[in-house]
Amino acid sequence: MTARIDVTDLVDHSKKTGTKFYLNFLFLLSKVLNSRDDYKMDYLYNSDELICYDVINPCHYVFHEDTETCTTVHSLYSEDYGTFYENAHADLEEANKTRDYEFDGKKYPNWFDASYISWLSYDSLNIELPDGYLYFPPIVNWGRYREENGRLMMPVSVRLNHAIADGYLVANVFRLLEQEIKAFTGFEV
Secondary structure: OEEEEEOHHHHHHHHHHOOOHHHHHHHHHHHHHOOOHHHHEEEEOOOOEEEEOOOOEEEEEEEEOOOOEEEEEEOOOOOOHHHHHHHHHHHHHHHOOOOOOOOOOOOOOOEEEEEEEOOOOOOOOOOOOOOHHHOOOOEEEEEOOEEEOOEEEEEEEEEOOOOOOOHHHHHHHHHHHHHHHHHHHOOOO
């Protein structure tokens, strides 16, 4: 599902505090996805087990302009914003030094995919996975925000397996993101 969320206040907050919008959004996304067990489930097909992690961590990416390739960045989620921001920023800096692409599900079992599509603001995105019916971790993509009616609206696409999440739970990701943005920026709901 793709929907546009209002990120005006988060953009303003990021500018005022001299912090990176990307990392602020990644923190809030991680917080939302860790707020419900529904979003932290996984299916271990080798042992035929449905599990729920205590915490899921973002696997995000650095894009290298020179090679037009990506490097995966594994950051640990922390409920503490300062800790998360500092560590994720360091993870990005370290990933910028390499051109490696490490995708190791055994090394990073409790992760979710978070990918920023910085080149455009899109209307929809469809993610097809081979054997996708066995893939349970969330996949979240977001694009460039754009002004609409005086507000900055950003496309966000959420893919959850229907075996664990119905339309309500997918839609709830968007609702929770907007609530967390308001709380984080001081504009309480």
